[in-house]
Amino acid sequence: MSNAYEIVKKARSSNRLRSKEVIERLFEDIVYLKGDRCFGDSKTIIGGIGSFEERPVTFIGIQKGRGIEEGVETNFGMPMPEGYRKAMRLMDQAEKFRRPVITFIDTPGAYPGVGAEERGQFEAIASSLEKMSMLTVPVIAVVIGEGGSGGALALSVANKIFMFKNAVYSILSPEGFASILWKDAGLAEKAADVMKITSQDLYDFGIVDEIIDENGDKVNFTQLRNLISTELQSLSDMTGEEIRERRYDKFREIRG
Template identity: 55%
Template sequence: MTDMDKVWQRVKLARSADRPTSKSLIKAIFPDFIELHGDRLYGDDEAIVGGLATFNDIPVTVIAEEKGTDTQNRLKHNFGMPHPEGYRKALRLMKQAEKFKRPIITIIDTPGAYPGLGAEERGQAGAIALNLKELMVLKTPIIVIVLGEGGSGGALAIGVGDHIMMFENAIYSILSPEGFASILFKDSTRANEAAHLMKLTAEDLKSFGIIDEIILEGKGLNTDPEVGYTNLKKQISKQLTKLMKTPVEKLLVNRYDKFKKMGEYEESVIKNEELAD
């Protein structure tokens, strides 16, 4: 199997219908989770699931992107593609967490923000931008987990944090391989080639300093999720203890530096595009 084939295999695993969704992960890690609803402005977007829980007796706020399971459930959750009200709900819960000094744990699993006309009319770009701005200065620890797909601003809108973990078969990138191939090669069917160039695997992103931790899956979340869940619990426990002891001012400085690295990574991907042209 070539390197290109290996990367494409990761993309397929990250997108697989057999992969546990955020709700499955929440049930395993946060069994006392209580869901909260609505953005207090427009409505409740079920592509974003958020609420209160405890981890090792520590109160936390959990916010996740949910793709859904069967066809009906996926339609309900809009295939994990949030609308602006979803991002506003996430920000409302994050602000609440800051007020009550609760750490935040976010779970990324989305192909991207919903690109429909209604979402644009209700301020999709502005909602994402506001989340990025507010997350950079939110005075509480934030742990980010990339579960499956991490696509573009749709992922990044809940992805600014102090410690970013990524499951080994997840992907995280500035857009989909198909979208990148359409731009780079003018041919979306060459998505496997684009994925190889994009450096979207956990190993690539760890080497660039974009993520901090790779969560090993054993046989894979798609076949035996318990190994991955156990490894995740250990890392959440370790990082939560560490981050809660870190002064807030230091947290914010480190968070800014991490986000800056991500911007530099995006610039390098764009340069690859321009060189190909």
């Protein structure tokens, strides 16, 4: 089996840390907020307010379940439109109160079902992309497991993108890629190599800014805390417009 597809399997493992666990390791004084003020609450996208080194922050995470019952409850990490609208509500709040936004990404992609489309899935994703690009507060995105398709990108327009070593970040799954390109989902292993979706690939392309070390099921939280702290400090003396412009420049400079 290819090294890339081995990493895909690790990224999908039910033993990986979930967003809620990462959030509760990083932040203190956590208050979870619910609802999109339109349709309902999403258990797939969680978010709220916490403190990081005594500084208030807004956090947003895509939550995968562990096991069948929790997986069903969280739609197996596939957000519906109300999840993205909840995320945007939290972004608006962060902008108003000048809180940095830190997102945690772990999804095979946004839910493609009829109900999601009826409630405006594509519009919600597009609006989230637009809103993140316009924020004048610092934005940090952390890919902790799967980072699939527009469902992940909707929460990834950030000043810095950090990625766990055994995570993946891609336009779609290797199975989907193989089905489209070669009409055979069984060629997913080959697709994973072609797609260049590992943390090292994406770091080399300049898409990911730093790779967070993993050793088995242990994540280097000291490294992650230091990276977040350094980035927030580096942006602290900038105006909101300068922060937004730096984010814009990051994506303009990504090389293919």
